[in-house]
Amino acid sequence: MYAHPSIETKETQDIASSSTPHIQIKDLNVHIDGKHILKNINLSIPNNSITSIIGPSGCGKTTLLKTLNRLMDDSKGVEINGSVLVNGEDIYAKDAEVTHIRKKMGLLSQRPFPLPMSIYDNIAYGPRIHGQRNKKVLTEIVEKQLKNVGLWEEVKDRLDSSATSLSIGQQQRLCLARGLAVQPEIILGDESTSALDPISTQTIENLLVELKKDYTIVLVTHILRQARRVSDYIIFVYNGEIVEFGKTEDVLLNPKNEITQQYVKGFIS
Amino acid sequence: MSSIKSRLRQEKIAKILMQLSGISITGSLFLIIGIILYKGLPYLSWEMVSQTPQGGFYIGKSGGILNAILGSLYLATAATILATIIGIPISIYLNLYIKSGSLIAKASKLLFDVLYGIPSIVYGAIAFSMMVWLGIRASLLGGIITITLLTIPIVVRTIDELVKTIPIDLKNVTKALGATRWEIAQVLLKYIKPGVFTAILLAFGRAIGDVAGVLLTTGFSDNLPKYLDEPAATLPLAIFFQLSSPIPEVQGRAYASALVLTFIILIIVICTHILASKQKKHKI
Amino acid sequence: MNIRLIKDLLFKRISASLLLISVCVVLLIIIGLSAKSIPLLENQNLWEILTQSIWSPLKGNFGFLPFIMGTIWVTLISLIIAVPLCILSSVYLVEYATDRLRNSVLPLMNVLAAIPPVLYGVWGVLFVVPMVGQWIAPIFGVNASGYSVLSGGIVLAVMIFPIMVSIIVEVLKTIPQELKAASLSLGATKWETIKKVILKKAKPGIIAAVVLAISRAFGETIAVLMVCGNIPRVPQSIFDAGYPIPALIANNFGEMMSIPLYDSALMFAALLLFVIIFGFNLISRIILNRLEEEA
Numbered sequence: 001m002y003a004h005p006s007i008e009t010k011e012t013q014d015i016a017s018s019s020t021p022h023i024q025i026k027d028l029n030v031h032i033d034g035k036h037i038l039k040n041i042n043l044s045i046p047n048n049s050i051t052s053i054i055g056p057s058g059c060g061k062t063t064l065l066k067t068l069n070r071l072m073d074d075s076k077g078v079e080i081n082g083s084v085l086v087n088g089e090d091i092y093a094k095d096a097e098v099t100h101i102r103k104k105m106g107l108l109s110q111r112p113f114p115l116p117m118s119i120y121d122n123i124a125y126g127p128r129i130h131g132q133r134n135k136k137v138l139t140e141i142v143e144k145q146l147k148n149v150g151l152w153e154e155v156k157d158r159l160d161s162s163a164t165s166l167s168i169g170q171q172q173r174l175c176l177a178r179g180l181a182v183q184p185e186i187i188l189g190d191e192s193t194s195a196l197d198p199i200s201t202q203t204i205e206n207l208l209v210e211l212k213k214d215y216t217i218v219l220v221t222h223i224l225r226q227a228r229r230v231s232d233y234i235i236f237v238y239n240g241e242i243v244e245f246g247k248t249e250d251v252l253l254n255p256k257n258e259i260t261q262q263y264v265k266g267f268i269s
Numbered sequence: 270m271s272s273i274k275s276r277l278r279q280e281k282i283a284k285i286l287m288q289l290s291g292i293s294i295t296g297s298l299f300l301i302i303g304i305i306l307y308k309g310l311p312y313l314s315w316e317m318v319s320q321t322p323q324g325g326f327y328i329g330k331s332g333g334i335l336n337a338i339l340g341s342l343y344l345a346t347a348a349t350i351l352a353t354i355i356g357i358p359i360s361i362y363l364n365l366y367i368k369s370g371s372l373i374a375k376a377s378k379l380l381f382d383v384l385y386g387i388p389s390i391v392y393g394a395i396a397f398s399m400m401v402w403l404g405i406r407a408s409l410l411g412g413i414i415t416i417t418l419l420t421i422p423i424v425v426r427t428i429d430e431l432v433k434t435i436p437i438d439l440k441n442v443t444k445a446l447g448a449t450r451w452e453i454a455q456v457l458l459k460y461i462k463p464g465v466f467t468a469i470l471l472a473f474g475r476a477i478g479d480v481a482g483v484l485l486t487t488g489f490s491d492n493l494p495k496y497l498d499e500p501a502a503t504l505p506l507a508i509f510f511q512l513s514s515p516i517p518e519v520q521g522r523a524y525a526s527a528l529v530l531t532f533i534i535l536i537i538v539i540c541t542h543i544l545a546s547k548q549k550k551h552k553i
Numbered sequence: 554m555n556i557r558l559i560k561d562l563l564f565k566r567i568s569a570s571l572l573l574i575s576v577c578v579v580l581l582i583i584i585g586l587s588a589k590s591i592p593l594l595e596n597q598n599l600w601e602i603l604t605q606s607i608w609s610p611l612k613g614n615f616g617f618l619p620f621i622m623g624t625i626w627v628t629l630i631s632l633i634i635a636v637p638l639c640i641l642s643s644v645y646l647v648e649y650a651t652d653r654l655r656n657s658v659l660p661l662m663n664v665l666a667a668i669p670p671v672l673y674g675v676w677g678v679l680f681v682v683p684m685v686g687q688w689i690a691p692i693f694g695v696n697a698s699g700y701s702v703l704s705g706g707i708v709l710a711v712m713i714f715p716i717m718v719s720i721i722v723e724v725l726k727t728i729p730q731e732l733k734a735a736s737l738s739l740g741a742t743k744w745e746t747i748k749k750v751i752l753k754k755a756k757p758g759i760i761a762a763v764v765l766a767i768s769r770a771f772g773e774t775i776a777v778l779m780v781c782g783n784i785p786r787v788p789q790s791i792f793d794a795g796y797p798i799p800a801l802i803a804n805n806f807g808e809m810m811s812i813p814l815y816d817s818a819l820m821f822a823a824l825l826l827f828v829i830i831f832g833f834n835l836i837s838r839i840i841l842n843r844l845e846e847e848a
Contacts, residue, residue, distance in 0.1 A: 071734050076652060097273060103740030113732045116754040125749070126739035129276075175735065182739050280744035287645035290638040294718065295658055297711045298665045301676045308679055355571050362568035377572060379838055380579065386765065386834040387827065388772025390799045394823040395582050397806060398589060398816070421575060449561035471667075478669020481774040481799065485806050505671040509775065512675060527675045531668075538667045542660055 020088060022047050022186055022216040023068060028082035030063055030072065030240075037063050039240045041082070045233075050208060050217040052227040052248075055237035056268055061220045064237065065188055068218065069105040070098050086186070103130065106179025106215075108192040112171035114163035115178075119155055122163045122174055126182035145177035149207055169200025176207065187211065189219040193226065205230050224264065228252055236260050302531060309528030312521035318529060322491045327511075329518030334526050337507035340494045344409060344487065344503060345476035348416035352472050355417070356424030357465070361454045363425075364432045378429060384422040389482035392419050397485035409494055409501040412487030419482055420472040427468035431461040463547040470544070474537045478530065480505040504530050586827060589820035596814060602821070608785040615818040617825070622787045623702065623795030627777055628770045630706025630791060635713050636763060643721035644747055659722065666715035674779035677708040682780050685792070695792045700782035702795035708776050713766040720765065724758030724844065725751065761840035768833035772826060774799035798822050 021044040030038040037060045045051050053061040066072045068084060070091060083090040091101045103126075115122050123142045124132075132138060142159070146152040151173045155166070163174055172192065179187065189208070193201040208217055209230055221227050227234055227248065234251040236244040236259075244251055244260045255261045262268050320333035367374045396415040397407075405411060435457055443453045458465065480503075488500030489510070504526060511523035593602065593615060605616030646655050685707070686699025728751055736746040752759070782794025783804065802822050805815070 069738055071737065074733075074737075099273065099276070099737075099740045099742050102738050105738065107734060107738035109731045109734060111731065113729065113735045115732070115736065115750050125736070126741075129739065129741045129745055129749075131272075178735075179739065188738075276742055276745065280742045283744045283747075284645075284649065287641040287649065290641040291645050291650075291658070294638055294642050294714050295661050297714065298661055298668075300680065301668065301672065301711070304676055304680050305672065355575070358564070358568035359572050359575065362565070362572055366565055366568070377576070379835070379842070380576065382838045383831055383834040384575075384579065386768050386772075387830055388769075388774060388799060390772065390774040390802050391582070391823050391827050391830075394802055394806065394820065395585055398585065398820065418578060449557050451561040451564045452557070454564070474667050474669075478667075478671065480669070480671050481803055484775075484803055505669055505775075508671050508675060509779070512678060512779070523675065524679075527672055531672060534667050534669065534672075535664070538664050541663070541667075 021045055022086060023218070024085040024088075026083045026085065028067065028080070028084065030060075030067060030081075031079040032063070032075070033077040037240050038067070041242055043235070043242065043245065045216060045218060047216050048212055048214070049232040050212050050219060050230050051233040051235060052231035053218065053220045053235045053237060054222070054224065054227050054263075055243075056263065057222060059237045060240040061237050062190055065190055065218060065220045068186075068188060069102045069107065071102075071107070073098070103182050104184050105186040105188050106176070106182070106184040108172070108176055108179060108187065108189040110191045111195040112168060112175045114166070114171050114174055117163065118160045119163050119166070119174060120159040122178050123181045126178060130182060141181050145181045146174075148180055149173040149177045150203065151177060167200075169196050169203065172196060172200065172204060173207070176204070180211075185215060187215050187217045189217065189221075191220055191222060194222075201226075224252070236263065238263070305524065305527050305531050308521075309524035309526075309531075312525035313528055314525075317522065317525050321493060326491070327514065327516075327519060329516045334502075334504070334507050334522070334529070336491055336493050337502040337504045337526070338529065340409070340487075340490075340501040341477050341504040343494055344412050344416060344483070344501065345473050347413045348420055348476045349469055349473045351413070351417040352420035352424050352476075353469055356421050356468075356472075357428060357458075359421075360425045360428040360432065361458075363429065365450045365454055365457075378426075381422045381425045381429075385426055389415075389419050389479050393482040393485045396482075400486065405498075407486055407488030407500050408498045409487060410497040412483045412501065412503070413497075415482045415486045416476045416479060419479065420476050423472045423475055424468050427471060428461070428465060431464040431468070432457065435460055463544040467541050467544045470537050470541045474534060474541075477533060477537075478505055480509060504533075582827065586820055586824040589817055590824050591817070593814055593817035593821050606787055610812050610815045610818065613814060615814065615821075617798075617822070619785045619787050620796055620798045620801050620822065623781070623800075624771060624797040626702040626788050626791070626795050627705035627709055627781065627797055628767060630703060631709035631713060631770050632763065632767065634707065634710035635717060635766065638710075639714060639717035639721060639762075640752070640759065643718050643725060644751070646718075646722055647725040648743065648747060648751070659719070662715040662718050665711075666719075670712070670773060670776040671779075673708050673712055673776040677704060677776060677780035681707050690792050693792070695790070697792040698782070698794075700780060700794055701792045702781060702788050703791040705777045705781040705795060705797070706791070708780055709770045709773055712773060712776060713769055716769060717762050717766050720762035720841070721755070721759055724755050724762070727758075727844065728754050757840050758844050761837040761844070764833050764837035764840075768830040768837070771833070772799055772830050774803050778803055798826055802826075 023045040025041050025043040028038055028041040029036070041064065053064060055061050063072065067080060072078050072080060080092060083092050086101065086104060090096065115125055117125070120142055123145050124138045127138060127141055143152060146155065151170060154170060163171065166174060187208070193204050196204065205226065211217065219231065231248050234246065234248050235242055236251060238259050244255060244257050251260065252264055255264055259268070316331065317333045318338060319335055321336045323330060323332035326332035363374055363377055392415050396411060400407070400411050439460065440453065440457070443456050448456070483503050483506060487503060489502050489506055490500045491502070494501035508523050508526045508530065511519050511526060514520060596613070597615060602615060602617050603621065604618055606618040607614045607616045608619060646658060681704045682699035685701055685704045686697055689703070690697040690699070732750060732754065733746055736750045737743070741749070777797055778800035781797060781800060783796045783800055784794040785796045788795045802819050805819060
């Protein structure tokens with residue numbers, strides 16, 4: 001029906017040619033409650049760029065994203081086979097240390113989930129956990145990351161108020177800053193703008209585009225226009241398989257695969 | 270950077286602590302039942318459960334606690350039936366006839382929640398002084414009324430929780446067919462039937478085990494309960510009285526009586542559990 | 554009018570009046586208890602009643618302090634034992650345990666909740682009292698019978714386990730998976746996430762559970778009465794006997810008619826219990842209802 005995944009592998013490697021890719025996925029299979037959710041995934045995600053995972057709902061795109069920082073481990077009935085290499089290290093290896101892996105990847109979820117504490121503590125939470133006790137350093141980190149996401153001017157006078165007092169758009173930027181504070185290398189976004197108003201969405205999108213020079217960014221989105229706006233590469237997932245992977249304009253404008261064509265034209269969603 | 274090793278060690282210690290607390294909490298249950306079994310079994314006999322106290326029963330001579338067993342069963346059954354008859358209409362009324370979210374509905378639900386928590390000694394004290402005021406002596410009827418008051422909130426609140434689990438579509442479908450609210454209520458009751466029985470069993474369990482409520486209102490009697498206006502023995506009270514005796518034989522009977530009550534409660538719990546899993550299946 | 558509508562209306566009227574009657578019962582309880590307490594309040598002022606420790610009904614001295622302190626002692630001890638154990642076990646059940654373990658432990662909590670107070674009392678007399686008298690007290694170099702506020706507290710703690718565990722488990726279940734994911738993805742360990750995020754988020758719910766447990770402990774009569782010793786003196790240590798308010802009512806109601814003001818004093822005790830427990834229940838239910846609406 002559509003191209004066999006192994007063909008994609010070659011293309012994948014072509015795209016992420018130069019340096020070692022941050023993230024490499026090899027023969028990844030995920031079963032949930034016996035159902036085959038992800039089938040033989042092979043991927044190299046290009047560094048310092050934004051890669052969007054698109055596909056109809058229920059196709060496994062969020063599962064794919066969550067396997068990247070082992071958040072699927074905690075769900076019930078999940079069986080993961082294959083390997084995910086981050087900087088060449090297999091995060092599913094037996095001796096892999098999961099907190100260390102997760103620290104490398106900031107996660108931006110569908111809705112903002114500020115931790116139940118003040119704005120300041122939300123950002124300082126990560127560094128504190130990883131042993132940073134110096135108040136001055138923490139304050140510097142908080143200021144730097146809030147500036148990074150353009151929130152500093154808006155909240156600098158009320159760092160001690162609860163994070164839930166912020167608007168939803170501000171909360172999502174706070175969550176991004178919180179993730180950046182532990183100095184990740186990769187940012188994972190799970191439909192991170194779906195709960196936001198158009199203006200906040202735009203703010204987040206612009207931020208991500210700016211951040212890609214320092215980070216490798218992987219986004220899950222169900223909005224094609226968003227994928228077109230922000231991403232450099234697109235992965236199209238259908239029924240748990242990678243159907244197409246390529247440069248944004250290639251996938252969206254000249255899809256090679258019939259299903260991708262139908263999806264891009266809006267016949268399936 | 271605080272070392273990951275020490276952080277993981279902390280996690281391990283916390284986990285062990287959690288497991289220990291879990292074990293001590295569940296362990297306490299087995300400890301209670303185990304000790305009652307251990308102490309009660311040697312004294313349990315057919316005579317204990319089939320006879321009324323004979324002369325000198327309370328100094329260790331022959332007889333049994335049939336009076337208390339029957340008294341408790343009568344009392345709990347009557348109170349539970351009354352509480353069901355009163356409680357089910359109230360919870361249906363609160364859920365179907367009053368707009369949910371209205372002040373009356375909210376306030377009444379809160380009231381029953383709070384009543385649920387009022388200890389039986391308070392009910393007992395009030396019922397007792399009412400009875401004194403009206404010139405009624407401690408009797409089976411007095412106990413039934415007190416325990417009914419005690420169990421109404423249980424029935425109302427448990428059924429209320431059940432109604433909440435009914436899919437809104439079911440309510441709407443019946444409404445769309447032009448059913449009156451009373452007819453809707455019948456459909457809904459059918460839907461939550463196993464749950465209703467659970468509520469009734471819960472009320473029954475509470476009714477049969479209560480002491481503080483019956484202590485003042487029901488009195489105690491060595492005869493089999495025959496009339497509503499006469500005092501009647503109850504199982505928990507029989508346990509309480511026999512336990513305070515200095516005679517080992519009588520104390521032993523208290524343990525055996527406790528064992529009988531434990532059996533009754535366990536049967537109720539098992540039935541409740543079976544019904545609850547039925548309700549769950551029903552819900553899909 | 555059609556017969557179906559008449560039925561509907563009839564049912565409405567009947568159930569509305571049943572509701573009204575139950576509300577009236579509550580009012581009746583409050584009015585009755587207050588009316589009965591008035592003679593005592595006319596004789597002594599409220600402050601004296603609550604703070605004096607001399608209890609001799611025959612001389613007309615009704616100082617409630619020993620009973621209030623007895624209640625507070627057993628309740629506090631039970632909380633000190635039960636709160637940490639229940640929080641830790643609930644967290645374990647929700648965050649670490651397998652489905653199978655959770656599904657077998659939670660029904661056991663229902664069994665524990667269904668055990669009648671008198672059986673807890675029997676267990677207390679057979680196990681807790683000797684344990685306190687023969688093992689625990691000697692460790693502290695105290696010679697005690699075991700009938701003490703500590704025994705009362707231990708028995709009460711076990712009695713409030715089920716209500717606390719089941720509420721805290723429900724509260725923990727409402728915490729969104731994504732919030733945990735947020736903390737985990739920052740590199741926190743599971744325990745750090747629990748300690749700093751989950752328990753913090755669950756705090757109002759846990760407080761509600763504790764408050765509800767307090768009101769349960771306050772009103773518990775027979776089980777505590779059986780193991781507490783019942784001496785109307787303010788307890789000075791955990792190995793002293795105590796005399797909680799419910800036990801006072803239960804033990805003395807029979808003879809109250811013969812002594813002047815005695816019945817009024819006991820009714821006042823019931824009123825005190827009612828008001829405190831009503832208040833505590835109200836607080837915790839309001840918190841829990843609000844949490845439920847938010848979830």
